[in-house]
Amino acid sequence: MDTKFDLSIKKPCSQNFNDFLPTDAGGYCNVCQKEVIDFTRMTEKDILNFFREKAEGTCGRLNKDQLRTYFDSYNHDNSNKWKWLRFGVIGVSSLLLVQESSAQNSTPTIIEADQRVQNQSIENKMFLGKHLVSGRVVDRLDGYPLPGVNIVIKGTVIGTVTDMDGNFSFNDPLVEGEILVFSFIGMETEEFKIKKNMPEIIELNMMQMSCDFMGEIAVNEVYSSKISIWEKVKNIFR
Amino acid sequence: MKAFVISLLLSTISNPILCQLQDFGDIDFKVADSIALTLFGEDLTNLPVLSYQLTSALSTDVEKFRAIYSWVCLNIINDVDAYQLNKVKREKLADKQMSLNEWNEKFRKRMFKNLLEKQSTVCTGYAYLISELASLSGLRCEIVNGYGRTAAVSLSNNAIPNHSWNAVEIHGKWYLCDATWSSGGLLIEESIFLKDYNDGYFLAEPDLFAYSHYPIDTFWLKTNSKTSFDTFLSKPLVYKYAFSYQIKPIEPAKMNVDLKRNESLDFVVHIEKENIAAKLSLSIVQGNWTKDVNLNILSQTDGIYEFDYTFNRKGTYDVHLKVDDDYVATYSVRVKN
Numbered sequence: 001m002d003t004k005f006d007l008s009i010k011k012p013c014s015q016n017f018n019d020f021l022p023t024d025a026g027g028y029c030n031v032c033q034k035e036v037i038d039f040t041r042m043t044e045k046d047i048l049n050f051f052r053e054k055a056e057g058t059c060g061r062l063n064k065d066q067l068r069t070y071f072d073s074y075n076h077d078n079s080n081k082w083k084w085l086r087f088g089v090i091g092v093s094s095l096l097l098v099q100e101s102s103a104q105n106s107t108p109t110i111i112e113a114d115q116r117v118q119n120q121s122i123e124n125k126m127f128l129g130k131h132l133v134s135g136r137v138v139d140r141l142d143g144y145p146l147p148g149v150n151i152v153i154k155g156t157v158i159g160t161v162t163d164m165d166g167n168f169s170f171n172d173p174l175v176e177g178e179i180l181v182f183s184f185i186g187m188e189t190e191e192f193k194i195k196k197n198m199p200e201i202i203e204l205n206m207m208q209m210s211c212d213f214m215g216e217i218a219v220n221e222v223y224s225s226k227i228s229i230w231e232k233v234k235n236i237f238r
Numbered sequence: 239m240k241a242f243v244i245s246l247l248l249s250t251i252s253n254p255i256l257c258q259l260q261d262f263g264d265i266d267f268k269v270a271d272s273i274a275l276t277l278f279g280e281d282l283t284n285l286p287v288l289s290y291q292l293t294s295a296l297s298t299d300v301e302k303f304r305a306i307y308s309w310v311c312l313n314i315i316n317d318v319d320a321y322q323l324n325k326v327k328r329e330k331l332a333d334k335q336m337s338l339n340e341w342n343e344k345f346r347k348r349m350f351k352n353l354l355e356k357q358s359t360v361c362t363g364y365a366y367l368i369s370e371l372a373s374l375s376g377l378r379c380e381i382v383n384g385y386g387r388t389a390a391v392s393l394s395n396n397a398i399p400n401h402s403w404n405a406v407e408i409h410g411k412w413y414l415c416d417a418t419w420s421s422g423g424l425l426i427e428e429s430i431f432l433k434d435y436n437d438g439y440f441l442a443e444p445d446l447f448a449y450s451h452y453p454i455d456t457f458w459l460k461t462n463s464k465t466s467f468d469t470f471l472s473k474p475l476v477y478k479y480a481f482s483y484q485i486k487p488i489e490p491a492k493m494n495v496d497l498k499r500n501e502s503l504d505f506v507v508h509i510e511k512e513n514i515a516a517k518l519s520l521s522i523v524q525g526n527w528t529k530d531v532n533l534n535i536l537s538q539t540d541g542i543y544e545f546d547y548t549f550n551r552k553g554t555y556d557v558h559l560k561v562d563d564d565y566v567a568t569y570s571v572r573v574k575n
Contacts, residue, residue, distance in 0.1 A: 148283075150283070150284045150285065150286055150287070152284070152286040152287060152290075154286075155290070156290070157287045157290055157291070159284075159286070159287070181286045181374065183284070183285050183286050183370075183374070185282055185285065185350055185353060185354045185370075186346075186347075186350030186351075186353075186354070189285075189370065189373070189374065208346075209346075209350070209366065211346065211362055211366060211381060211383075211402075212342055212346075212362065212383060212399070213324060213342060213345050213346050213349055213360060213362045213363070214324065214328065214360070214361065214362055214383065214399055214400050214401055214402055215317075215320070215321040215324055215325070215359075215360025215361040215362060215363075215400075215401070215402075215418070216321075216325075216361060216386040216388060216391060216400045216401040217316055217318070217321055217360075217361070217388075217418065217419075217423065217424045217431065218388060218418065218419035218422070218423040218424065218478060219388045219389055219390045219423055219424045219425075219426055220423040220424065220425050220426075220432060221389045221390060221425075221426050222389055222477065222558065222565045222568060223389040223475050223556060223568040223570070224389075224523070224556055225554055225556050225570050
């Protein structure tokens with residue numbers, strides 16, 4: 001589960017940034033009695049860092065293309081860092097669109113940034129590692145691949161299925177602590193927990209269920225004792 | 239004999255409160271049952287997701303189990319052909335462990351394949367599905383193997399286990415249930431399995447359950463005192479209506495009774511509901527001759543009813559306890575001079 005926030009305009013401001021008293025981070029607005037952060041000089045990384053700390057209600061000066069969704073993924077591996085940033089402009093009010101003349105408008109706009117955090121447990125999730133999971137499922141007895149095995153994230157309906165060669169992969173990374181449930185009718189269900197030091201590729205064995213099969217069906221018939229011929233004869237003379 | 243299934247419209251659950259459900263206060267299974275209904279027709283290709291869909295919206299464990307139980311009884315078809323084939327094979331190979339194991343391996347593979355592809359199976363398949371769906375939803379649920387007594391089965395001391403059912407743990411206590419027997423019954427002559435839901439086997443009262451179910455591992459009896467296998471074999475025969483009407487025959491303690499002519503046969507029966515007691519009757523059968531008798535109730539205290547009947551003639555009689563036209567239990571009475 002990624003943490004993401006949307007930078008969007010809550011209340012467009014009509015003040016002119018150049019009139020503000022300069023501060024370290026931007027300028028001071030007398031009307032709102034607030035420091036207005038100048039995001040136009042920040043990199044994406046800086047913006048992400050900034051909003052990790054800050055609560056809602058930041059006033060800022062941004063370029064139009066900075067008004068988008070930011071995905072925050074705390075990841076030791078730097079090469080993957082920007083993999084999770086999605087690019088799309090959201091939350092831009094129609095009023096602003098009318099005012100802007102071009103996509104590459106360099107005139108910054110003052111907005112009140114609206115930080116909406118998707119994942120409520122941001123404090124916890126932010127520091128949990130994520131893993132791109134894939135692997136193979138085989139029959140423990142003979143080592144043959146098992147196609148059609150369901151792999152579901154426990155407690156959800158999100159999952160995948162092994163292919164003809166027993167291989168599977170998850171497109172979205174899984175978070176440490178999540179449990180994968182491996183299920184196939186007739187086989188013992190297995191669980192696998194996503195941990196920090198897990199193998200890159202999971203090799204999982206599944207066992208056949210070893211139950212004895214029996215099947216006494218309930219009958220709609222009622223007990224009837226067999227009677228001897230003698231009884232039958234006697235009944236005739238009743 | 240080609241067997242096929244007749245699917246009736248699911249009969250609505252009759253009595254809302256059955257014995258063990260007293261543990262759960264005034265619980266109502268309407269929501270759980272309706273969830274099961276909305277998932278009617280789902281296949282078994284993804285059990286974790288099915289389990290989730292059946293249970294995630296329910297807040298109590300008993301309701302989650304109920305949704306699963308209802309769904310299985312509704313959707314799974316009893317494979318009568320397979321039952322008959324397996325029964326014959328198992329009886330034939332009873333003494334030959336190796337061959338029996340080999341047969342079981344083959345049969346098991348076929349059973350799981352059929353379960354997946356046709357949603358049809360024998361009782362162990364039902365029990366497997368119940369335990370799997372329940373376990374996936376976080377409940378402890380086991381398959382219990384043992385002996386099932388019906389009118390069509392004559393079990394002896396040497397009998398091999400012939401039935402599977404389930405035990406589920408809810409709030410630290412184990413409850414018993416039999417989805418196969420809940421879902422319907424076999425019409426022997428026509429070889430047709432008739433789907434007719436009986437609620438009596440859902441969280442059944444252990445003492446009564448022990449009249450017709452005896453587990454290999456007696457841990458699963460769950461009765462106050464453990465009965466022996468011999469005692470089990472000798473008990474009066476009870477049917478599904480004993481469970482749904484909550485009627486337990488106490489005396490005579492054994493199914494086979496020896497009596498003298500004109501000596502009264504004394505019955506003691508526990509009946510949970512007074513209005514049901516009013517409908518109880520005896521049906522005395524000898525060959526083609528049947529006599530329906532209204533009860534002469536001698537005493538009634540706290541649900542315990544005593545009545546008797548006297549036989550005037552010698553002979554062997556089937557004595558049935560009935561509620562309206564529904565058979566509850568049977569004794570076999572031999573009257574001598």
